[in-house]
Amino acid sequence: MEVTDSSAAPNAYVRAAETANYVRSKLPESLQIPKVAIVCGSGLGGLAETVEPETKVQLAYSTIPNFPRSTVQGHAGNFVFGHIGPQRMPVALLVGRAHFYEGHSMDVVTFATRVCKLLGVETIIVTNAAGGINENFEVGDIVCLNDHLNLPGIVGIHPLRGPNIEEFGVRFPPLSDAYDLDLRRRTHKAWKKLGLNQQKRRLHEGVYAFLSGPTYETRAECRMLRTLGADVVGMSTVPEIVVARHSGLRVLAFSLVTNKAVLEAGPRGDDEIIQNMTAMELEQHLSAGKASHQEVLDAGREAAKDMQALVKQILSDLHEN
Template identity: 75%
Template sequence: MAAAPAPPGVYQRASETADYLRSTVPAELRSPKVAIVCGSGLGGLADTIHAEPVFSTPYSNVPNFPQSTVVGHAGKLIFGLIGPAKLPVMLLVGRAHFYEGHEMELVTFATRVCKLMGIETMIVTNAAGGLNPDYEVGDIVLLNDHLNMPGLMGFHPLRGPNVDEFGVRFPPLSDAYDLELRQRVHKAWQKLGLGQAKRRLHEGVYAFVSGPSYETRAECRMLRTFGADVVGMSTVPEIVVARHSGIRVLAFSLVTNKAVLEASTRGDEAAIQNMSKQELDEYLSKGKANHEEVLEAGREAAKDMQALVKQVLSDLGAA
């Protein structure tokens, strides 16, 4: 009996998807140079593009595309124009996560498609917990490095046979976060006068963890000791694959909650001995993260994030 044919590889599947999009998206929009990945609660970045022309389609209509199941991730592709120069852009409103049960190859599949669509620059956004005590909820962090915790444990997006059509076997990542693009962000921040508001712009290190549970107090302290400023459950696999494919990367984290770094209260502490069960629960839950708060913080800061991304892209288009 003849062996069953091998399933198509990631390059073939990504090529099929890119061919489908090129045959479906209107001609004036089908050659974007910039892709924007919209993280939790940041789908409003789609409002930065011109009202017309626009092409939008749910991920479910796109061959081979992963489906996002998380609240706050709309799961749709949008092609449009942005800024005075009408720069063509491709927006991924929502993403697939490793914690949803997707393999890393599927988590990063959209990034591969971006490469085959001609994307040269990718802007990646996420909602993250603030580990750096100087960060406040609503601050924006421009990423300049990362800790790939699952990757160090063997769950690396480039694990397995190298796909030579995209990049080399051992890509360097010391230059993952484009310095010239980060310069543009700081200039755009000043140009927009956002530094005069309560919200601040930082540069920092993102720790990628697999999730879906939020980190324990001990895990937060460990990550902070390792040098992380923010922590989240996405972004790094996309960045690794983007750099493997030669795409320039600009990445932002929106601080949506402050991680709890203090050690847990001991059960024999005198201060809690006369507390009721309800009082004990309230005492322990101070600072506890939840997804609804993440989405709300995203809505609060969305306008500044949108303005910043739009200004950077407008400057790029005019360059």
């Protein structure tokens, strides 16, 4: 059953417990307590291919009670369980996610995170495709998030709005330490260990601005976000982060820069050069830097191998410690 209206739904803990019990019943004993969950964003579903095929279990979202279904191209909609790395760490991968812009409530958008908590997950790694606001970021760069701007949350569209669910966490959870410092430190060490710092693709740290979508940002909005301190912008991740921290999970998050935001103001209609352009020339002029979902998917495929190697190395280092 897909739940889309939290006001008419049972308590999220009750639903999440029902779902966790169902999922656990489909798993072998070695996978019933996955210590790490990984949310695979647009174009990054290939992370699911890093698990051992011998013990891999894949459950379609459509078959899981209470689970929302993703309708976005590039989001397969599978809950994948398996072992990763030489230490065979048990992990859960969410290949595809529910977005607020699809019409889901925030309760539904964050439901999978709560299920992960009840499955025994201790650390969640969240990935996304994002637009680069920071002018020093290039397409294909990876950004390890160290903070966020929750713009919908600021105006009341917040995943923790409503009665607090005490089984998960306290009424007023702090977020000043939302992005785990130890995990970020391990990320930079893993990047160097793999020799990825010797290539063109760079690893940054930065601030993610969450907007509801589904439209890409206007030029003025991009300039506003940069002024506010954003380095990348996207339409996901932050609700999951908020609920993960409310539930006591450690959080590591990555944005893959899939396009560079257009920061300069658009051309004026009374500009003399614009006045003399043909319709085709105008179209070419305006299309420079315009984002597209296909561009997002293409950039994701290019960076997938490096992202997979980085996550596997981080998991390996975590297991050793």
